[in-house]
Structure formats: C-alpha cells, structure tokens
Amino acid sequence: MPRSPHLPQLLICAVLGLLASSAQAIAPSPAPDSLQPLLVTLNERLSIADLVALTKWDSGKPIQDSAREAQVIANARKLAVDRKLDPDEVAELIAAQIEANKLVQYGLVAQWRAAGKAPDTPRPDLANQIRPQLDELQNRLLQQYAAFAPYRNDPECANWLAKERSSLIKDGLHGQALIRATGELCVADQ
Numbered sequence: 597m598p599r600s601p602h603l604p605q606l607l608i609c610a611v612l613g614l615l616a617s618s619a620q621a622i623a624p625s626p627a628p629d630s631l632q633p634l635l636v637t638l639n640e641r642l643s644i645a646d647l648v649a650l651t652k653w654d655s656g657k658p659i660q661d662s663a664r665e666a667q668v669i670a671n672a673r674k675l676a677v678d679r680k681l682d683p684d685e686v687a688e689l690i691a692a693q694i695e696a697n698k699l700v701q702y703g704l705v706a707q708w709r710a711a712g713k714a715p716d717t718p719r720p721d722l723a724n725q726i727r728p729q730l731d732e733l734q735n736r737l738l739q740q741y742a743a744f745a746p747y748r749n750d751p752e753c754a755n756w757l758a759k760e761r762s763s764l765i766k767d768g769l770h771g772q773a774l775i776r777a778t779g780e781l782c783v784a785d786q
Contacts, residue, residue, distance in 0.1 A: 624664045627756035630743035635757075637740055638777045639764045641733050642694055645700035645773070646725060651722040652701065659701045665694050667735070675738055681745065686778045690734070696777035703769040720776070753782035754769060 628646055669687050676686035707735035708714040720726055747753060757778050 597715070602624040604626055619723060623773050624755055625750070627752075627760055628744065628747045630740065630747070631756055631760055634737070634740040634744050634781075635760055635764055635774075635778070638696075638746075639736050639774055640704065641730065641737070641772075642696060642700055642770055642773050642777060642785055644729060644733070646704060647720055647726055648697065648720050648722065649701040649704040650714055650717065651726065653705055653708060654719055659698055659705065665691075668694065668730075671731075672738070675735070679738060681738065681742055683747075684742070685780075686738065689737075692780045696773040699773045699776055700769060703773075704758060708734060748781060748783050750782075 649659070651657075669690050672686050672690040673683040676683040704714075747756075750756075761774055761778060765774060
C-alpha cells in the first residue's frame with residue numbers, strides 16, 4: 597500500500613495541535629478583578645506607616661503600641677460580623693497589616709538613627725489626622741477583602757499575588773512589608 601506524502605506533515609500538525617491545546621488547558625487563570633484594588637489599599641496603608649514612624653520619632657514613643665493594636669483588631673472583628681465575614685480571618689488580616697506597618701516603622705527609624713536625623717518633611721498629627729485615615733482605610737480594606745475572599749482558596753492565589761504585588765513595590769523595605777501584609781490573603785496549599 598503506498599504511503600501518502602502528506603502523512604508526516606499531518607501527524608506533526610496533529611501533535612502540535614494537541615500540545616497547544618494542553619498548554620492552554622494548564623495556563624493559569626487570570627487574577628480576579630478584586631485583587632488589585634485590595635493590594636493598592638494595603639500598599640496605601642503601608643505608605644502611611646512612613647508618617648507614623650515620623651510622629652513616633654519626634655515624640656520618642658515606642659513603635660509597639662499593644663493597646664492600640666488590640667483596639668484596631670477588636671474593631672475589625674466587629675466590622676467583620678456586621679459584614680458577614682469570618683471575624684478570625686479578618687483579625688488575622690488586620691494583624692498582618694499591623695505587623696507590616698511596624699516592619700516599615702522599625703526599618704525607617706533604624707535608618708534615621710544611623711543617619712542621625714529623620715527627613716525634614718511635614719508631620720501630620722497621629723491622633724487627629726493619621727489614625728482617622730487608617731480607620732477609613734480599614735473600612736475600605738474590609739470591603740475589598742470581602743470581594744476577594746471567594747478567591748482565597750484558588751490554587752493560583754499565590755501566583756496572582758506575586759504578579760500583582762510586584763508592580764506596587766517601591767523599595768526593599770516596603771516590598772518586604774507588602775509581602776507580610778499579603779501573607780494572610782491566600783489559604784490554598786502552596
């Protein structure tokens with residue numbers, strides 16, 4: 597029986613078609629639209645840590661403020677119940693934000709101590725200007741977290757975070773803090 601001269605070409609095309617379709621099948625899913633706004637808010641909260649560090653530098657107050665942290669987490673738990681979110685998950689998320697903020701504050705204060713001075717920039721009032729801003733950000737953060745929460749168990753969650761987070765990092769200190777701030781977002785096996 598004579599062989600068709602086109603048979604090898606057809607086989608190659610079929611194999612390439614199978615490879616292309618299997619590559620498409622394993623392509624990662626795109627990040628949900630709710631992730632980027634959440635990350636922007638987390639990053640905005642970290643930027644405020646710079647201002648908090650300045651006020652603590654000027655006042656000589658310690659960075660660690662356990663009473664304030666407990667108050668912020670308790671408030672977040674109440675808001676979680678009101679928004680039908682898991683209070684324990686929200687407490688973990690907010691605790692991660694606090695730890696990330698302190699990471700920035702400790703890092704900046706250490707830099708300023710080494711330099712012998714802090715930057716000569718305006719200092720907003722911690723109690724009357726910065727904390728209300730942080731409270732407003734917490735409300736926005738919880739709304740955005742609620743929108744993102746259904747995706748936390750997705751196997752691609754950590755990959756989405758890594759990709760989306762990279763565009764927000766402005767320096768090493770804030771980058772590490774943003775990684776810490778997002779540490780509680782994904783719960784899929786990694």
